[in-house]
Amino acid sequence: MQSSSTLFPVALQSAERRGDLSEDVYRIKAGNSPDPSVELALTRLGLADLNRAPGVPVILLHGSFSNRRFWFSPKGIGLGAFLARAGFDVWIPEMRGHGLSPRNRQWRHNRVADYARYDLPLIAAFVHEQAGQAPHWIGHSLGGTTLAAALGGGYLEPEWVASAAFFGTQVSRVYWPLKVPTVEWGARVVLKRFAQISGSRLKRGPEDEPIGLALESMRWHGLFGRFGGKDGDWWAGLAEVDVPVLAVAGAADFQDPVWACRKLFDQLGGERKQFLRLGREEGFEAFGHVDMLVSKAAQAQVWPLVEGWLRDPEAPVRGATLASESPVPVA
Secondary structure, eight states: OOOSOSSSOEEEEEEEEETTEEEEEEEEOOOOSSSTTOOEEEEEEEETTOOSOOOSEEEEEOOTTOOGGGTOOTTSOSHHHHHHHTTOEEEEEEOTTSTTSOOOTTGGGOOHHHIIIIIHHHHHHHHHHHHSSOOEEEEETHHHHHHHHHHHTTOSOGGGOSEEEEESOOSOOOOGGGGSHHHHHHHHHHHTTOSEEOTTTTTSOSSOEEHHHHHHHHHHTSTTOOSEETTEEHHHHHTTOOSOEEEEEETTOSSSOHHHHHHHHHHSOSSOEEEEEESGGGTSOOOOTTTTTSSHHHHHHTHHHHHHHHHOTTSOOTTEEETTSOOOOOO
8 A cells, every 4th residue: 555655654544524524533553662563543633625735733632541532523623623613734643542543552652752653743734744834743642742852852854943932831730659669669669560551440531541651750759760761851952942832730639720821821932932820810720630621612613723823823822920910929
């Protein structure tokens, strides 16, 4: 079968019409990571009856225990579908073992370090090849963390990033028991007995997560831990990032609280950045971790802001606190 890319093997798995939207699903198998069995599914959404070239590309990264359905439902509802109808060229990757992406042989050992170093550059290169211009990136929760790691680690080429938006994303929340070496060591011993964390059992989402992610997070939050991999300090690298940034935190998000999201935002370099707190003081609902993007209130209050920001990432967002202003109060 002929590849859909000149860069590495890509197969067009399906091309369907979903109401007024077109849905093309690609399968990337580049063999660029230590585990050559990795395959990534990448969905492209657009208007089915579009008689002109696709618009500006946007890549949407889902969070933990999730898949592409976080961004658009089978009924065509979601931020991804909304942006496609607004004329954007929407790309939705599914991380290893999620949705249409099969589990790789070493799935239990998958980490953010693998996603950031090997997977996101593949996705970026293919989208850039197909769209002919730099894509915007939007990450929610773990998707935002992976994007931060890729930017801080310098894994994404400058021509692959037009802007970056982080929703409910942080790496600074402290888990004090993990600062005790014996507690961390004991927890690692217990966790290594498992291959995965069940999203359905914990009522966190439809997908499972590999235990490698939990072990990696424990290392970040240990006594001498840092946000980084064996080959670099991603946290320090974030200070060198200079792209338009939008960081969004929910006032009622207790998983990734406002103060922690703000800390990640402050670490990012450059001056073209804005921080937005979704709370009643700013004229929004008091959004939580998921409903900031998936709810009727988000559809009315948040999605139009995202669209406006994507059209001009350097224009002030309504309700946003700019980088030059004083920090917003902690929720």
